[in-house]
Amino acid sequence: MKRNNDNIKYDSKVISIRNLKKAFDDFEVLKGVDVDLYQGENLVVLGRSGTGKSVLIKIISGLLRADEGTVNVLGQEITNITIKNLDRLRLKIGFSFQNSALYDSMTVKENLEFPLRRHVKNLSTKEVNQNIEMILEAVGLSQAINQMPSELSGGQRKRIGIARTLILKPEIMLYDEPTAGLDPITCIDINNLINEVQERFHTSAIIITHDLTCAKATGDRVVMLLDGRFKYEGTFEDVFKQTDDEMVQRFHDYNFIE
Amino acid sequence: MKEKTKSKFFLSKKIDKVFIKLNDIWLFVFRFFKEVFVPPYEFKEIVNQCFELGVRSLPLISLTGFIIGIVFTNQSRPSLESFGATSWLPALMSIAIIRAMAPLVTALIASGRVASKIGAEIGSMKVSEQIEALEVSAINPFKYLVVSRIVATTLMVPALTLYTALVALLGAFVNVYQFEGTSFTSFFVQVFEAITFLDVFSSVIKSFIFGFTIGVVGCYKGYTSSRGTEGVGKAANTSVVTAMFLIFIEELLSLQIINALRIVD
Structure with a gap:
C-alpha cells in the first residue's frame, strides 16, 4: 500500500523533543536529541541496535x-x-x-477487552464486542478472536499487539521494531498495516526500525540516529543521497532495497 | 533522574549489595502498604487470585492434610500405648495439628505451589515486556499484579490452614476410630476441650504472616527478575527457597512469642 502523506499538518506538532539526554551507568545513549513529530506524519527512526532508538520511545511513553532536555507530547x-x-x-x-x-494468560478477545473495560466506562457488552470486532477486522484477524497468544504466528501476534493499542483510539502510535523477526512477506503486510492504521485512525507515528524496507514503505520522514544524536533527516531517498557517511552507506547496502 | 552508579563502595561490594537488596525489599513492602489502601481497588483480580492460589490448592492440601493426620496419629500411638494413655490421642493430635502442623504444613505447601507460581508468572511477564505493556496502557502493574497477589495469599493461607486442620483432624479420627473405636462426637469433644482460644488465634495470626511472606517473596522475586528465561527459572526457584526459609524463621519467632503469652496467661 502506497503512503498517502497529504494529511500531514506541518503547523501542528504532536511531539516536540529538545536536547534529550539519557545515560545508563556511564554509557550515554542519547546525547542531545532534537526532533518533532507532526500531526498525521509517520516518522521513521533508523539506527543500529543499541543506539537508543527504543530508549527514545520509552521516554516518550513515560517508561523511562x-x-x-524536554519532551512535549500533545502539549x-x-x-x-x-x-x-x-x-x-x-x-x-x-x-x-x-x-x-x-498477555499470555488471556485470549485475543480478552487482550483487547482488558484495556477497554479498564478505561472506557459504561460500555455495554454489545458495544465492547462491536469495538473488538471492528479492530480485529481492521488488522485482518477476525478469525483469531478466541485464540490464545501462544497459538498465533509472529506476524499475527504483531497484528494483535497493534490492535490492542488501537482499541483505545490513540492519537500517537509508537512502533518498536514492527518487522523484527518476520519473514519478508509478513513484513510487507505489517508495513501495509502501519499505513492503513494511519489512514483509518488518523494517527501520527514514530516507527523504530533498522529495516530499510519498512522505513521506505512507511516513513514520510526518516531520521538516522548515530552516536546518540539525530543526523541526516528527510525523505528516505534524501537521507541516503545526502551523505557519503560510511556507516549510513553500509546500512543501506546491507539491506536489500531495489 | 540520573541512573549512574558510584564506582566506590561504602563498605565492600558484597556487603553493600546485601544492604542495597534489603533496602529494595523494604521499599517493595513499603510500596505495597502505600498502594493497598488507595483506590482504585483491584477486587476482581484479588478474587481471581484467591481462586487461583487458594481454591486450586485444595486438592493438594486435602490429600496432604488427611495423610498427615493418619500418619501422625499412627506414629504417636506406640508412645502413648506404653503409658496406657491412647485415650489422649485426640487431645494430643488436636494440639499438634492446630498449634503447629496445620499452619506450617499449609505454608510450606503454599510456598512450593504458590510462591513459585507467582515468581514464574510475574517473572515471565517482566521479561516479555507484559509489565511495560500494562504500564503504557495506564494500568498500575504493581497494584494489578503485586498488591492483588499479596492480598490473596495473605487471605487464603489462613483459610487453607483452618481447612488443613479440619482435614488432618478427620484423618486422625479415621485412625483413632479404626484402632480405638472412638466415636466421631467423642473424638471432637476431646479435640475442642484440649485447645484454647489462644491456640486457634495464634495459628490464624501466624498464617496471615506466612501468607503475606509467601506473597511478598514470590512477587518480589518475579518483579525484579532479569536476564530472560534464565531469570524466570531463578525467580521461581528462589521464591520457594526464600519463602520456606523465612517461614521457618517466623515459626521459630512466633513460637517464642506465643509461649511467652501462655506464661502471662
Whole structure:
C-alpha cells in the first residue's frame, strides 16, 4: 500500500523533543536529541541496535525518564508530569512492542477487552464486542478472536499487539521494531498495516526500525540516529543521497532495497 | 533522574549489595502498604487470585492434610500405648495439628505451589515486556499484579490452614476410630476441650504472616527478575527457597512469642 502523506499538518506538532539526554551507568545513549513529530506524519527512526532508538520511545511513553532536555507530547511536558496526568496522556499513545507483549494468560478477545473495560466506562457488552470486532477486522484477524497468544504466528501476534493499542483510539502510535523477526512477506503486510492504521485512525507515528524496507514503505520522514544524536533527516531517498557517511552507506547496502 | 552508579563502595561490594537488596525489599513492602489502601481497588483480580492460589490448592492440601493426620496419629500411638494413655490421642493430635502442623504444613505447601507460581508468572511477564505493556496502557502493574497477589495469599493461607486442620483432624479420627473405636462426637469433644482460644488465634495470626511472606517473596522475586528465561527459572526457584526459609524463621519467632503469652496467661 502506497503512503498517502497529504494529511500531514506541518503547523501542528504532536511531539516536540529538545536536547534529550539519557545515560545508563556511564554509557550515554542519547546525547542531545532534537526532533518533532507532526500531526498525521509517520516518522521513521533508523539506527543500529543499541543506539537508543527504543530508549527514545520509552521516554516518550513515560517508561523511562530523561536525564536532561524536554519532551512535549500533545502539549504536555512529560519530564515533570504527575503519574495521574501521565496515565491520562498514555491513553492517547499506543505502544506496539517489539515482542508484541500480549498477555499470555488471556485470549485475543480478552487482550483487547482488558484495556477497554479498564478505561472506557459504561460500555455495554454489545458495544465492547462491536469495538473488538471492528479492530480485529481492521488488522485482518477476525478469525483469531478466541485464540490464545501462544497459538498465533509472529506476524499475527504483531497484528494483535497493534490492535490492542488501537482499541483505545490513540492519537500517537509508537512502533518498536514492527518487522523484527518476520519473514519478508509478513513484513510487507505489517508495513501495509502501519499505513492503513494511519489512514483509518488518523494517527501520527514514530516507527523504530533498522529495516530499510519498512522505513521506505512507511516513513514520510526518516531520521538516522548515530552516536546518540539525530543526523541526516528527510525523505528516505534524501537521507541516503545526502551523505557519503560510511556507516549510513553500509546500512543501506546491507539491506536489500531495489 | 540520573541512573549512574558510584564506582566506590561504602563498605565492600558484597556487603553493600546485601544492604542495597534489603533496602529494595523494604521499599517493595513499603510500596505495597502505600498502594493497598488507595483506590482504585483491584477486587476482581484479588478474587481471581484467591481462586487461583487458594481454591486450586485444595486438592493438594486435602490429600496432604488427611495423610498427615493418619500418619501422625499412627506414629504417636506406640508412645502413648506404653503409658496406657491412647485415650489422649485426640487431645494430643488436636494440639499438634492446630498449634503447629496445620499452619506450617499449609505454608510450606503454599510456598512450593504458590510462591513459585507467582515468581514464574510475574517473572515471565517482566521479561516479555507484559509489565511495560500494562504500564503504557495506564494500568498500575504493581497494584494489578503485586498488591492483588499479596492480598490473596495473605487471605487464603489462613483459610487453607483452618481447612488443613479440619482435614488432618478427620484423618486422625479415621485412625483413632479404626484402632480405638472412638466415636466421631467423642473424638471432637476431646479435640475442642484440649485447645484454647489462644491456640486457634495464634495459628490464624501466624498464617496471615506466612501468607503475606509467601506473597511478598514470590512477587518480589518475579518483579525484579532479569536476564530472560534464565531469570524466570531463578525467580521461581528462589521464591520457594526464600519463602520456606523465612517461614521457618517466623515459626521459630512466633513460637517464642506465643509461649511467652501462655506464661502471662
